[in-house]
Amino acid sequence: MDEELALLERARSGDREAFDALVGPLIEPGYRLAFGMLHDRESAEDAVQEAAFRAWVRLENVRPGWSMRPWFLGIVANQCRNTRRGRWWSVVKLSAPWRTVASPEDQIVRGADLRRALRRLSSDRLEALVLHYYVGLSLDEVAAVAGVPTGTVKSRIYRALEQLRPQVEQISEVFG
Numbered sequence: 001m002d003e004e005l006a007l008l009e010r011a012r013s014g015d016r017e018a019f020d021a022l023v024g025p026l027i028e029p030g031y032r033l034a035f036g037m038l039h040d041r042e043s044a045e046d047a048v049q050e051a052a053f054r055a056w057v058r059l060e061n062v063r064p065g066w067s068m069r070p071w072f073l074g075i076v077a078n079q080c081r082n083t084r085r086g087r088w089w090s091v092v093k094l095s096a097p098w099r100t101v102a103s104p105e106d107q108i109v110r111g112a113d114l115r116r117a118l119r120r121l122s123s124d125r126l127e128a129l130v131l132h133y134y135v136g137l138s139l140d141e142v143a144a145v146a147g148v149p150t151g152t153v154k155s156r157i158y159r160a161l162e163q164l165r166p167q168v169e170q171i172s173e174v175f176g
Contacts, residue, residue: 004067004068007019007022011056022068023072026073027052029069029073029136030052031045033073033077033080033130033135034048034079034080036129036131036134037077037081037084037126037127038083043083046083050079054079055071055075058075067144070144071144073137073141074144074147080127081123114167116167117163117164117167120163121160121163125159126160127145128146128157129161131145131146
């Protein structure tokens with residue numbers, strides 16, 4: 001943490017290498033978050049690039065004692081929410097544990113059904129699912145990224161899974 005604080009101070013004074021050392025390791029998790037929320041490779045890359053620029057411009061907003069990881073991923077999540085509001089997104093690829101080996105046609109139908117179910121989730125629920133299950137953040141880290149208490153994250157994930165469960169069960173019954 002002391003090293004991160006020193007890098008942050010150097011980056012705030014304009015040291016690009018210090019900024020790269022801070023944000024560089026966060027690009028890949030940021031991309032996974034963006035892809036999980038946007039389901040489109042190019043849009044995810046654009047969101048992370050824009051988030052990195054915004055992070056550079058807003059380094060002064062990092063609060064003392066805060067880790068860069070939740071701060072930067074919060075910027076990525078906000079960028080993804082803005083992107084989702086601005087266009088219709090339709091390309092989704094999700095690796096789900098309940099999927100079994102099926103024909104390509106079955107996989108296409110399952111994917112379409114799952115995309116439809118995911119599109120019905122609110123942005124805050126989708127964000128919590130993606131951050132926790134796809135990016136692999138702890139519940140506390142998800143809470144820091146989302147700017148809400150950990151209990152709120154738990155309820156968002158629970159409600160998202162409850163909302164998805166009927167659709168997933170229906171997919172399993174049809175193709176299972």
